Amino acid sequence: MLAKRRQSVILAEIRRNGGVRVGELSARFGVSDMTIRRDLAELARQGLALKVHGGALHADGTGGVEPGFDAKTEWEPVAKDEIAQVAARLVRPGTAIALSAGTTTRAFARHLLRVERLTVVTNSVRVSEVFAEARRPGRPGPTVVLTGGVRTPSDALVGPMAALALHDLHVDQLFLGCHGVDPEAGLTTPNLAEAETNRALIACAGRVVVLADHSKWGVVSLSSYAPLTAVDILVTDAALPADAREQARSLVGRVLVADR
Template sequence: MTDNAQMLAEQRRALILDEVRRRGGVRVNELTRQLNVSDMTIRRDLDALARVGAVEKVHGGAVPAGPARTHEPGFAAKSALELSAKEQIARAAARLVSPGAAIALSGGTTTYALARELTGIERLTVVTNSVPVSEVFEQAHRAGGPAATVVLTGGVRTPSDALVGPVADRAIRSLRFDLLFLGTHGVSPEAGLTTPNLAEAETNRTLVASARRTVLVADHTKWGTVGLSTFAELSEVDTWVTDAGLPSEAVETARELIDEVVLA
């Protein structure tokens, strides 16, 4: 390989890495069109970037590599992050809920913020695998608010205070609900919705399968983060309620894959 060819390869890989970081993932077929090279060339570039730990290859493309893949912060630690964005998302998502609805809320700090917005709605049935979410409704009722029917799934408790595992999965499979409000560790066009916790991934898949409509509630910082396990493709999400901090390029990409993207 000549020095000029080597330089071209390095420049191309730098462009690819920038795209991965900016968009949260890339597809081989998109890169071939964008860079006007063959599939084989792009795959070699991705192999080279993967060898140095810059990206992780996934089916059809690549996503960012990083420690977020297996690290699961605790509920308290996550609660302190992006508070304003989570509150805005929660208020916007709450407008999707009508009195008498049967809904589900997954574990997570954004769904916890949403639960606090829902306590004034009459005759709700709430399925959740989140201990903090169930406590929000109980405390609101004790304070004189409407009584929601809360179904807590049971299961094994994760660091993020979600209940997961076979007990939770069996309970969820026996139920059907109108709306699922789903939190996530990461959002990527390539890897979809991901979490570092394998058991939580399976429980989240079960929640998605039991819902007529899935609403993702996740702030802009989740874009480009990829956890160990994928539990849903973006095409399985009906609505994504996020905040205005999501970059315009990410909004465009998300709208190609999700029916509705709401910026709170």
């Protein structure tokens, strides 16, 4: 298993259980203790875990840490792109959609460049950059409405200005990234202001589509902003365990699994 993949699995374990032990991980992956310690050191360097004697803990024990955008880009890039491809099939030319901030929604935005006559509402600086960089003479691309607001570590624009910009808008579909997805806690984020802006995005959407890879399942962060029953479609990847898929299907309208 490649180091990045192994670290991703370790991070998901930390998020689910609050911590991991070096010895257990070494036996599970069939690698040396030193290899696991290097993995934990890398997670700690990115602010995703707290390295302790014999293992690692969740960075703050409450899901309140918000990693930077570039750090999150490193995790599950293949799964995120597969999810983005499946989600793009839900978008019809000539419609109005909204995209929240996140690394998966940025991957999704790249797959929208072939969809004609779109209007895209977003509070993501990174998503807006995807469309701006793709502009060519004679090919202006989607009409982009970028909310104002205060910029977060995930490059989301949040706060009263963002909520005001969204208040009177109506879009056909919202494509929503998230920090965590849990059957009881619902959709969660470590950023209170981002939670409020995500609620405003949900309020203006005719249909809510959540893009979340398997590592997000069971993660409970600081603030809940929507129950899973408010989700019309969940798009995830094939690494999501079967029991988690069944739980999701019992709560959301429809589950789509991206499978290469």
